[in-house]
Amino acid sequence: MPSNNTENQPPQTPLSPPDSTRKPITRSAIHAFFTPRHRSPLGEVSSTSSTRNASGLVGTPTPAGSVAFAKNVHLLSPEDSPSNRASKKARRVLFPASEENNESGREVLFAPISGVGAVKGKKLFPGSGKVKVKAGDGAGDIFDESKEEEQAVKERPNRIRPTGRNRVLMRMLGTGSITGMRSTRPHHCAAWRYEVEGFHSRPENIHKISSQDRQPCLPFTAKACHRNSLVGVGDETGFVRLIETEKDLTPSFSTTYLGIACHDNAVFDISWSPDDHRLATASGDQTSRVFDVISQQLTDVLMGHRSSVKQVAFNPRNPSILTTCSRDGNIHIWDLRCVGSASSLGKGVTEHKPVNSILQAHADTTLKKGITPRTDVSVTAVVWLINRDNSIATASEANSCIKIWDIRSIQTKRKVPAAVEFTATPPHHQPPKHRPFGLNCLSLSPDGARLYAMCRDSVVYAYSTTTIAHGPIHAYSHPRLHASTFYVKSSVSRDGRLLATGSSDGLAVLFPTDERYLDQNSYRHGMRHPEDSVPALSSLAKPSRRSILPVTQHLKVGKGVGLVRGHEKEVTDVAWSMNGDLVTISDDYQARCWRDDDGGVEAEQLRDCGEDEGRRWACGWAEKAT
Secondary structure, eight states: OOOOOTTTOOOOTTTTTTTTTTTOOOOGGGGEEEEEBBBBTTTBBOOOOBETTTTTTTEEEEETTTTTEEEEOEOOOGGGSSHHHHHHHHHHHSOOGGGGGGGTTOOOEEEEETOOOTTTTSSSSSTTOEEEEEETTTSBBBBBGGGGGGOOOOOOOOOOOOOHHHEEEEEEETOOSEEEEETTSSSHHHHHHHHHOOOOGGGGGGGOOOOOOOOOOOEEEEOOOOSSSSSEEEEETEEEHHHHHHHSSSSTTTTTEEEEEEEOEEEEEEEEESSSSEEEETTTTSSEEETTTTTTEEEEEEOOOOOOOEEEEEEEEEEEEOOOOOOOEEEEEEEEESSOOEOOOOTTEEEOOOOOEEEETOOOOOOTTOOOOOOOOEEEEEETTSSSSEEEEEEEESSOOOEETTTTOOOOSOOOOSEEEEEOGGGGGGGSSSSOOOOOOOOEESSSSSEEETTTOOOOOEEEEGGGGGSSSEEEEOOOOOOSSSOOOOEEOOOOOEEEEEBTTEEEEEEEOGGOOOTTTTTTTTTTOOOSSSSSSSSSOOOOOOSSSSSTTSSSEEOEEEEESSSSSSSEEEOOOOOSEEEEEESEEEEEEEEEOOOOOOOOHHHHHHHHGGGGOOOOEEEEOO
16 A cells, blocks of 8 residues: 655646656545546456546556556546536535545545445445545545446447548438537538539630531530540440540540541440440440440440430449340340350451340339330439449439349349339329429439439439438429430539539539538529429419429428530530549530639639620630529
8 A cells, every 4th residue: 555655745737647756645636527447457347446646547556656547537427527516515525625624534435436425324326336535544545345236337428520431421321411510500602602613614625526527416425434534425426536634635625536436326325344445335226335445446236125225334343244224115234254146247246135134124013904004114324333232223214213123133024023122203293283204314423322313304313322212312403404305414523522414504504412511492482393294274373382392392402503605505414524524515516624623713704704805705614603
């Protein structure tokens, strides 16, 4: 037991390091907020004799007379804190105002686990162990008298802080908010505005789309490579051109880097393999083709559809597996490793048959008996789910239902296709007051947690891929976002920070995807569904507010800005390059590259400079956010 001699010892503060030659000082220096505990290596409360220094640390006597201080110091529960009224009364008994009151040497009972202290013979908290301490003793003899009644220490649960890791977890669980005062605090509009207002386009960022005989032609699709800054654009003549989006490289954006004649019919969609060595095309000639980009040679032909192929997609984890969807309502799975037959298109070209098919994927099976459902419901979009192995998500022109399929399931002609999971129809798409709207395309976020669906009602709906059956969790809309045709598409940036969409209003629209910027009251006064989404009203009847149901009554809506003056006609497809540049294509036979590489200085000057001296000639910029 350490000696109680404290003469000629300098005072020790709680911030001073432990000193093996220093001995514990008087008992009055011990703060009541700390509870003495000595833990064994297994984490159990030890009943061995311990001492306490002036800073409130628990120590064990050593043979040399020094004190070895424990590392674990535990705080009291909220009931035992110094601000508690009962705790204050107990401390008046334990530690009087002056040290002279402690000279009597009376004994005090401590409750080291759940109680602060009590006068001898009285127990403050039932069930707590009692430790006997002499108040007049310099260090105090602390020992446990009721080892059998010890209770486990209740630690206060830690709150979740808004870090990057748990934000991804919250996104996977279907919500972007984190419980807590700081995380749910609304953000000012300037926070999201700076992410989208800096995009601009100069005259040198225009590419004229023309056929091989120098005639203007319509572009249908644009897809960026994964590992370089090239973007592929497919047009109505079956030609795919590669365009360089890097600002300082040659040839520039206005010149074609490489061209490949893929089909004799329109190319509606293209897809790059994960290593960018292969290029797959979907065409109106009812086939899909795979090309070797390095040699620019056709290697595989995928035959099996009975109508135009709408979309093709490589498996992001296996470049030998593809999926296609078509206007015939079927979805086919292809494996390029399977042995095929020789094609008449050339030497070394293999013709493949699908290894698995989902027939009539989006046919309506809920009709009454005697009514024949449509078997040609066009499947407009297909995308691989990176967080679900062997799963794809599809959409159709019939309604806004998204279906999840397992490509390993075998389907026969007698077996009705059964989706693993599917979404319900939104309330504002349900008849008889409203009509359903189809989906144009599906875009998956880089982390696989969000699935964005571009709908014909001019709204982009966001789904959580883990809880997709619960329906959309929020939406994005803009007063100038109109999807009048199924050619209007959307795309997510490589970092998942921005969502870009085309529009029939002659511009592209940018939305920040950070869910902290969502606003429950966005466009509540002006955003409504198209006129054909509600029943026809007579000329004498006044339009009811209930008949035109805004989406904000059901979902939170994200704000965005439009990229103005860039195109004159409908903007169909958009693509994000590896460097964060946006490429848009339009029915005005042009492709444009939008950059945000100067912190928004150029865009701000274009917004404010006016039309003097032709400063805005052939330029485009992001409109001012409101």
